[in-house]
Amino acid sequence: MTRRKIGLLATAGICALGTIASAQAEDAVDVTIGWVPPDVTGVFATATSFFEASAAEANKNGFNVEVITRSPATHTAFADQVGIVEDLISRQVDVIAISPTEVEIVRPALRQAAERGIPVIVVNLLEPIPDVDVVSYIGFDNVQGAKVTAYAILDYFGGPGVLGEGEKVDIEDGQFLDLAFWEDLYGGLTDEQKAKISATGAIIEGIAGGFFSTARLNGFNEVMADYPNINIVGATCAADWNRELGTKCTEDFMQSNPEGLDFIWAASNEMGLGAMLALQAADRLETAENGPSLGNTNVAVFTNDVTPESVERIAEGRLIAETTHGFADWGWYGTAFGVQTACGLDIPATFDIRPRIAYADNAREFYPDPALPEIDWATIRADCQMAQ
Known part of the structure; x- marks a missing residue:
């Protein structure tokens, strides 16, 4: 499989270029993904960077993907995350991707999104959330x-x-x-x-x-x-x-x-x-x-x-x-699965990122340039039912 290296420092520039290119394409397919992490520091800053990097790749291939990132101020601002999900529902985004601060608290809002026809992708979790129609879980045990x-x-x-x-x-x-x-x-x-x-x-x-x-x-x-x-x-x-x-x-x-x-x-x-x-x-x-x-x-x-x-x-x-726990993978696949499900295409019900140890001898395999599988955006665009 071809593998593509995405550098964190290049993310902002790549994203901007991808957005410009997609805006120039008359037949670009618009997809808006609401990404709701518990915050945007540390691990979630990394995941967010790769949501955006993946969107930039999509935007070179006939899409106009916008990732709207909104988060509570802290991990314990549970009600704020619920409010963010409710706002994204009212804005009628195409997909909501979320890493719940606490599952039980946000569950009713996720159920509401699914009932309103907005696909929900859960990141940072593999265990099914009861009574919520989640199209894909990306994460680890x-x-x-x-x-x-x-x-x-x-x-x-x-x-x-x-x-x-x-x-x-x-x-x-x-x-x-x-x-x-x-x-x-x-x-x-x-x-x-x-x-x-x-x-x-x-x-x-x-x-x-x-x-x-x-x-x-x-x-x-x-x-x-x-x-x-x-x-x-x-x-x-x-x-x-x-x-x-x-x-x-x-x-x-x-x-x-x-x-x-x-x-x-x-x-x-x-x-x-x-x-x-x-x-x-x-x-x-x-x-x-x-x-x-x-x-x-x-x-x-x-x-x-x-x-x-x-x-x-x-x-x-x-x-x-x-x-x-594969934070680069969260964003890389989060955008890909979000676009695919918005296009009416099948995606994995679960995507398991195998936890593994990082130590001095292998640390550089993880960052600053993690190797990630190349996503076949051209085929996704060709198969996208939104454009038909």
Whole structure:
């Protein structure tokens, strides 16, 4: 399959050129996609860039795709996301793509969109939303994503793998270090081997009791339950997917555990970067170069998501490992599936992005230029029923 590299820095220029070209094409098919992320920072800034990059490619091939991006001010402004969806319905956009802040709260508005004939694409989720007609789910299993990070922590603190001082595993170029890889690697460990993996850590979760936070906690804890010498201190700290609150949680953990902490797992990228900054300020950040180092005051940071910013920190060794959730893919396919469904064409009911680990040796495979499959926009345009 032909693969096309899309650079983030070029997105704005490409999008502008695509818009100009499409405006000049008399037979361009207009498609308006309302994209509603929880915010437009971090991971969702990345996804938004690739929604726009994908639209720019469409606009070179007989479309005039407009992506309207609107988001609440914060992840906890639940009513604002509902209001945005309702406004997009009133504007009669062709498609609504959304990453819900919380599924139950936004569910009635999504049901209303579907009832009004506006196709709904859900991003950042594979689990079906009850009583809502969703044409496609683009995302990953949140439980699986957290499991992948849990295995990376086990690897770093003595288990087999690619990170720590345990048994080293040979990796082929481009190999996915996904859940299947880790479960195969750890499935045959004896109780004695499991007991040799030892560390003490703390957990920063997202919104306490929320769907996404609960799913990730469940996945992480399910893996760690089999390893008796992985100890989690105290209660989890909820940081609402926010960097500043992630910093505050880490400061609290350091104060209550001045010596007995080896790692922090933050359930999202923004919170993980906050943890990194707090540890760095306290001169307690463990890096890939100086760790693993049990028994001192350094703390290693592991997290989930992967963005251009966090890839830089991974490459520098300041984040040990992070599980990617495919944010470039969200936008790249989000626009493509939105245009196809607006054209009356079939799209996958689910598109599973396999969570896999990013670490220093493979970080550059993810950003700044992720390789993405080329979309056959010419064929989509030729088959588009809106133009007939």
